[in-house]
Amino acid sequence: MYGENCSLSCPQNCQESHCDILDGTCLGCNDGYIGPKCEDQCNAKTYGLECQRVCGNCRNGDPCHHVNGSCVNGCDKGTFGVKCDTACPNGKYGNNCQKQCNLNCGVKARCDRITGQCEGGCQTGWKGITCDKHCNGGTYGLNCNYSCGHCLDNKQCHYINGSCVNGCDSGYKGIDCKQVCNNNTYGPKCSMKCGNCLYLYGEQCHHVTGQCPRGCDVGFQGERCDQVPESAFFNFMSSNNVSILLYVCFAVLVLSCFLNCFFVFRRVKRKMCRRKKMSENVDEHADTNNKDEVRTKPPLKSLYERSKNNEYQELYEMPQKSFYDKF
Incomplete structure (x- = not known):
């Protein structure tokens, strides 16, 4: 009073x-x-006895209760509690610490308690402050620093390893579709063969279109050098390939002569063998006949005996004709 x-x-x-x-x-x-x-x-975010205490982190910067310091509308990012004066524990962030740090953080489930920004960046294939988005826009890998290859229909490659799930675009090959067709191939899946290009320095046809960078070899035409003109034969004859044709003709001639000699020699040899065999058979037959004549031939008569029988006087009778005389 x-x-x-x-x-x-x-x-x-x-x-x-x-x-x-x-x-x-x-x-x-x-x-x-x-x-x-x-x-x-109390004002200016103070409360308590003689307004000597400072309010916590109330949502949106609101003042706390002037008496007990409580935040009527909740806490701002990074704090929790009645007075919003306690920092979020590890793995939590945001208003009243209600959000979890992302498992895709570089340091797993560790982030800034206010913004949620991951410690150590993001794991491979993820991006964003909180690492909650896949790599996209033709990128993949750690921090999305790598560019995808030539995936089919320009589709996004795998966000982690860069592989093209649906295959490669025309002219490319490999898991990541970064290798151009080689070994004289081009086109879809490198399944088409290059034409007859003019290869001066070891280059091949274009890996996508199949076009020859330095034109066509002799005797061919077209964008891919896969067409033969009507005059190709005459061009072929007038080029250096004439010498090759002559060599081929000479080789054929030599081979023909060799084969003819071989067949003539073989024929002569067969004739000689037949004659030799025939001669042996004749000799054998003659020997057999002579032996038979010796067995059946009567004894020779003397001149004296023949005179008695009024026969021609001969010392000996002449033998019968031999097998050779009959021939």
Whole structure:
């Protein structure tokens, strides 16, 4: 009480209702109030006794309760608790620490408690502050720093290893479709053969179109050098290939002579063998006949005996004709 005859009550927010007995100024204020008569609430994000305590991180920067410091609308990012004065534990972030750090963070499940930005960046194939997005736009790998190859229909490659799931575009091969066709091939799946290009320095046809970079070899025409003109034979004859043709003709002639000699020799040899065999058979037959004549031939008569029989006087009778005489 204060004033004349102590007829006035001390201000409501005076500490223990004590005030000056003359003018009614408070000897102290209750928590959350300030001023001579404790009529003003704490401001500038303070609360408590004589507004000496600082509010926590209330959502959107709102002031806390002037008496107990609680945040009526919740906590701002990175803190939790009634007064929003406790930092988020590891693996948590955001308003009232309600969000989980991403498992795709470089340091697994570790991030900034306010923004959620991953510590150590993102794992392979992920991007974004919180590493919650796949690599895209033709990129893959760590921090999405690598470019995809030539995937079929320009599709996105695998966000981690860069492989082309649906195959390669025309003219390319390999898991990541970064290798151009080689070994004189081109086109889809490198399944088509290059034409008859003019290879001066070992280059091949274009890996996509099959076109020859330095033109066509002798005797061929077209964008891919796979067409033979009507005059190709005459061009062939007038080129250096004439010598090759002569060599071929000479080789055929030599081979023909050799084969003819071989067959003539073989024929002569067969004739000689037949004659030899025939001669042996004749000799053998003659020997057999002579032996038979010797067995059946009568004894030779002397000249004296023949004279008695009024026969021609011969010392000996002539033998019969031999087998050779009959021939």
